[in-house]
Amino acid sequence: MAEVVLNNVVKKYGDIQVIHGVDLQVNDGEFCVFVGPSGCGKSTLLRMVAGLEVTTSGSMKIGARDVTSMDPAERGVAMVFQTYALYPHMTVAENMGFGLKMTGHTKADVAKKVAEASRILKLDDYLSRKPKALSGGQRQRVAIGRAIVRGPEVFLFDEPLSNLDAELRVEMRVEIARLHREIGATMIYVTHDQVEAMTLADKIVVLRAGRIEQVGAPLDLYRDPDNKFVAGFIGSPAMNFIAARVSGAGQVDAAGLGSALPIAVRLPALGAPLTLGLRPQHLEIDTHASTHRVEMTEALGGVSFLHLTASSGEKLVIEARGDTVIKPGTMVGLRFDPAHLLAFDANSEIRLR
Structure with missing residues (x-):
């Protein structure tokens, strides 16, 4: 395996620049997640690592090799896409081994590598099936298996779970974490x-408009965001x-607090104006005051989310343990420890420390 190093990489489509001088190091064996809103450049950056998008300027290394101008097949990477892209007329085993077969590997070598990938992904009972006989999660595991048999230095995943339902997404997150x-x-x-991102990553890269906002371990970004964007994006419900x-x-x-x-x-x-940040779990209801109006309660069983409107018109969310409804x-008040308050510059949105 190998580290991935990006040095001031830029991507332009004509006069439009979509990736702005990104510097990043992904360490050997690390699980790195690119996260951000739609259109922030995360998939473009991944495709640049894969070689599917040409790097306009800057350099890129995988291990000791400069791969900036290399073809995708020469980079030692394997990519798993959002769509499974399986051949419908082939069995699971044939789909997983097809790439090796096309590159001249012997039948014995293909069978050995497919068997090993099948063991890792628990696909032994499905090797003779065709994709139409598989669930969405099983098809995605086959697509991952197709990447594993190639023995790449780096695995690239482009939103591989977005086509699955909520239950399967949780199941596949566990599978991918176990695979890593x-x-x-x-x-x-x-x-x-x-x-x-929070559940899978060793390192999270938060992107916005083609720029890196912050890089760090999941809990580091959650507890110590550098700016309002990162503070609002990391954490559910949002700050x-x-x-x-x-x-x-x-x-x-x-006025809201x-x-x-x-x-x-x-x-x-x-x-001077500024913006305060306070996470929902750091707020509590005070039934002896009446400064906020309850708009809705999301009762989820073990936890409830209360949506409030302050007398100033600002919206807040409180996370309450148990089945609070x-x-x-109803008019209520708030209690909180001011030590949990974060402050951001009202104009630059940079965290004040």
């Missing part, structure tokens, strides 16, 4: 689902954001 542990390969995985102003030394006023809130960061000048229209 078993074979120890370098993997780069693209998704717009931050839950997938609450409340407009505020500096009201004194180490204090801010926020209260006045004279203490905050231990370096604040701008008195009266409060009727719409």
